[in-house]
Amino acid sequence: MAKYWATVSWCRNEQAFVDNRYKRLHAWSFDGGAEVAASSSPHVVPEPYSDASAVDPEEAFVASISSCHMLWFLALAAEKSLVVDRYEDKAFGRMGKNDAGKIAVTRVVLSPAVTFAGRSPTEDEYAAMHHAAHEKCFIANSVRSEITCQPTLIDAGS
Numbered sequence: 296m297a298k299y300w301a302t303v304s305w306c307r308n309e310q311a312f313v314d315n316r317y318k319r320l321h322a323w324s325f326d327g328g329a330e331v332a333a334s335s336s337p338h339v340v341p342e343p344y345s346d347a348s349a350v351d352p353e354e355a356f357v358a359s360i361s362s363c364h365m366l367w368f369l370a371l372a373a374e375k376s377l378v379v380d381r382y383e384d385k386a387f388g389r390m391g392k393n394d395a396g397k398i399a400v401t402r403v404v405l406s407p408a409v410t411f412a413g414r415s416p417t418e419d420e421y422a423a424m425h426h427a428a429h430e431k432c433f434i435a436n437s438v439r440s441e442i443t444c445q446p447t448l449i450d451a452g453s
Contacts, residue, residue, distance in 0.1 A: 300326050303333070320346045323355075338390075353388060353400055360403050360434045361386035367428035368407070372416075375424070381410040 305321035319335040334349035345351070350358075361384045372379050384407040391401035407425070416424065429435055 316344065318346070319344055320349055323350075353390070356400055357386050357388040357403055360432065361405055361407075363432040363434040364405055364425075364428050365407065367431045368409070368424060371424045371427055372409075372411075375416070375420075377414060377416055378412040379409060380412045381408075383408050 302324040303321060304324065305319075307317060310317040319340055321333050323331040323333045325331075332346070332349040333355070334346040334351055335344070336351035336353055337345040337347045338353075339345070339351075365382055365384060369379055369382065384405055386403065386405045388400045388404075389402040390398060393399040393401055409421075415421075
């Protein structure tokens with residue numbers, strides 16, 4: 296099976312730390328060379344410690360579900376010889392308490408609007424394609440995946 300890598304980097308840069316007044320801006324780097332500015336959400340940690348212009352983990356979670364769904368939908372449309380001209384999803388996620396009483400992204404709503412060239416699917420075909428895309432989406436299927444932490448301690452005094 297495939298493996299996926301992301302590097303998440305943050306540096307204190309001489310900011311105070313133990314008073315919890317440090318910038319949360321950091322970088323996500325991916326194996327293909329893309330780098331994304333990331334931060335905690337201003338809904339969780341107020342500005343100026345969060346950077347609203349950066350992507351926060353909750354937004355990335357919602358975007359990854361939406362993106363995965365879209366990619367499967369496009370593949371299914373191509374299989375049916377349906378030509379998609381445009382696909383736009385204004386997806387959103389909502390925080391709340393999960394069944395264990397922990398704060399989590401408890402709901403993600405996808406709202407795709409799709410424009411077809413030539414023949415469009417019937418409403419039933421369209422709904423079935425979105426259902427199939429959801430069933431095939433790796434991210435949607437991973438939401439309850441196991442998360443393992445394998446930390447490395449670096450002693451700065453060494």
